[in-house]
Amino acid sequence: MRAIEQEIRDNHADLRRFAYRMVGDAADDVLQEAYLKALRSWNRFLGAPSRRRPWLYRIVYHCAIDELRRRKPTSLDRIDHTTDSPDADLLIDFAGAFAGLPAPQRAAVLLVDMIGLNYDEAALVCGVPRGTVASRLSLARGALRRQLEQERLPL
Amino acid sequence: MTDASEDRDELVGSRLRELAVPPEDPLFFARLERQRRTHRRRLTVAAVALLAAASGTMAAAALHSSDRPVRSAVWAFPSSSWKPVHRPIGNVVHLRWTGGLLGPAYGNQAAATVTLSLSGGSVCSLASLARWVQRHERLEADSQVSGASGTCWATLRIGHTAITGQQKSELVRLLDAASFGGRIAS
Numbered sequence: 407m408r409a410i411e412q413e414i415r416d417n418h419a420d421l422r423r424f425a426y427r428m429v430g431d432a433a434d435d436v437l438q439e440a441y442l443k444a445l446r447s448w449n450r451f452l453g454a455p456s457r458r459r460p461w462l463y464r465i466v467y468h469c470a471i472d473e474l475r476r477r478k479p480t481s482l483d484r485i486d487h488t489t490d491s492p493d494a495d496l497l498i499d500f501a502g503a504f505a506g507l508p509a510p511q512r513a514a515v516l517l518v519d520m521i522g523l524n525y526d527e528a529a530l531v532c533g534v535p536r537g538t539v540a541s542r543l544s545l546a547r548g549a550l551r552r553q554l555e556q557e558r559l560p561l
Numbered sequence: 562m563t564d565a566s567e568d569r570d571e572l573v574g575s576r577l578r579e580l581a582v583p584p585e586d587p588l589f590f591a592r593l594e595r596q597r598r599t600h601r602r603r604l605t606v607a608a609v610a611l612l613a614a615a616s617g618t619m620a621a622a623a624l625h626s627s628d629r630p631v632r633s634a635v636w637a638f639p640s641s642s643w644k645p646v647h648r649p650i651g652n653v654v655h656l657r658w659t660g661g662l663l664g665p666a667y668g669n670q671a672a673a674t675v676t677l678s679l680s681g682g683s684v685c686s687l688a689s690l691a692r693w694v695q696r697h698e699r700l701e702a703d704s705q706v707s708g709a710s711g712t713c714w715a716t717l718r719i720g721h722t723a724i725t726g727q728q729k730s731e732l733v734r735l736l737d738a739a740s741f742g743g744r745i746a747s
Contacts, residue, residue: 422582422585423578423582426582426583427577427580431583433582434585434586434589437589438589438592438593438596441593442593442596442597445597497576497579497580500576500580501580504577515570515573515577516577518569519569519570519571519573519574519577520573520574520577520578522569522574543570547570547573550570550573550576551573554572554576
């Protein structure tokens with residue numbers, strides 16, 4: 407198995423979670439398109455092995471943004487917010503607040519807070535300077551924090 | 562939280578991880594592999610057709626190959642539409658750009674069509690063309706070839722998705738370079 411195939415398999419669960427929170431039901435289509443791109447362009451990837459993961463996320467991110475551009479602005483409600491958690495109602499509100507964020511802010515929060523990329527990696531994924539990632543994170547977290555406070559959840 | 566920090570918001574992260582993600586299609590990777598093979602085959606079909614046209618071979622020659630993509634090429638380009646073309650002049654060939662991109666006429670979603678007039682064969686230029694198609698992964702190559710005496714006209718249909726203005730410009734540039742970039746056959 408080529409290194410890129412291994413990288414895809416290793417990161418697939420997180421990539422899918424990321425794609426789903428970005429585009430909802432279209433996540434698998436987005437992933438399929440992104441993986442095909444990654445597989446085809448792998449032989450032109452010249453970065454260090456540590457760059458493989460952000461490179462893969464970058465492809466998925468761009469495919470997700472393309473998908474969002476193709477669709478109508480209201481179609482984010484296709485994301486299923488159901489959960490088995492005892493805090494289900496709170497989570498659904500949280501998910502609603504998250505889905506209401508602009509796509510670049512959602513991506514920043516997902517990449518850093520959920521996936522665990524550092525700021526530089528997230529900047530590489532989104533193709534923006536590090537400071538822009540920080541600013542998007544700050545705005546997004548502010549909105550989410552307000553949502554969490556409304557629900558009287560400790561932050 | 563300052564811009565310079567690299568802190569993670571653990572609560573936000575854990576809340577996001579708690580949100581459900583629908584179960585995965587168990588055939589996801591199987592479908593991926595199928596698409597990958599299909600794409601390769603389409604590229605090969607296009608390359609085979611163009612190369613065959615450029616070098617003046619007949620479709621019948623392709624019939625003798627056991628290679629699956631070539632069989633597809635034969636299916637896609639019936640032998641009745643093939644006519645002999647000029648032989649290559651050494652390794653230098655003439656790839657003339659004679660057509661226009663017709664995409665806009667069919668709306669933005671339409672496939673773009675380019676028409677090449679090939680006299681002689683240019684493995685190098687055609688390989689460049691194939692590489693160009695390959696670089697734009699969302700584009701698929703599908704060719705049809707019809708004959709005219711002494712000249713082979715190859716139509717390369719690119720894409721079942723929208724082609725961007727930048728991609729069009731790039732293709733035109735490539736074709737212009739191939740035709741007039743200093744390697745014109747004498």
